[in-house]
Amino acid sequence: MEDTGGAPRLLVAGRRDGCGIEVRAVDHVPTLRFSGRTPAMALYESEEFQRPDPVRTAETVTAGFVLCYECDGLGWCHECGGRGWRPDATHGRVKCPACHRRRVCVICRGAAQLAVSDLSTYQRGYYPELDR
Structure with a gap:
C-alpha cells in the first residue's frame, strides 16, 4: 500500500x-x-510497396476525355500511391500531405481522366495538343 x-x-x-x-x-x-x-x-513483416496499376492509359481513355495531368491516368494519389500515408523516419508514417488520407488523385478524384469540356483555361495549358 x-x-x-x-x-x-x-x-x-x-x-x-x-x-x-x-x-x-x-x-x-x-x-x-x-x-x-x-x-x-513488429505486428507483421514489412513488404516492399508496389505502386498500383493505372486506372486509365492513353489507349483506354474515354472519348472526349484526356488523361489527368496530375496522376497521368494512375487515379491514385501521386504522392502516396493510394496508401493515404507516407513513411516517416520519426513517426513511422504520416498522413499524406497531398491527398490527406483520401488515397485518390485530388484533381480527377480517382477517375484518372478529365472531360475536355470541363477543363479551365489553366488546365488546358497542360494539354497543348487540344489547341490544334
Whole structure:
C-alpha cells in the first residue's frame, strides 16, 4: 500500500517474458485501473510497396476525355500511391500531405481522366495538343 494524499492505493503487478500488467484499486472509489506493457515488436513483416496499376492509359481513355495531368491516368494519389500515408523516419508514417488520407488523385478524384469540356483555361495549358 502506498499513501497518495489520503487515498491509499493497492498495486498488484505481474511480469513474465518481458510483458507486464499492473492493477490499481483505490479505497472509497469503485473502480480498478489496469495497465500493461509488452516489448516492442513488429505486428507483421514489412513488404516492399508496389505502386498500383493505372486506372486509365492513353489507349483506354474515354472519348472526349484526356488523361489527368496530375496522376497521368494512375487515379491514385501521386504522392502516396493510394496508401493515404507516407513513411516517416520519426513517426513511422504520416498522413499524406497531398491527398490527406483520401488515397485518390485530388484533381480527377480517382477517375484518372478529365472531360475536355470541363477543363479551365489553366488546365488546358497542360494539354497543348487540344489547341490544334
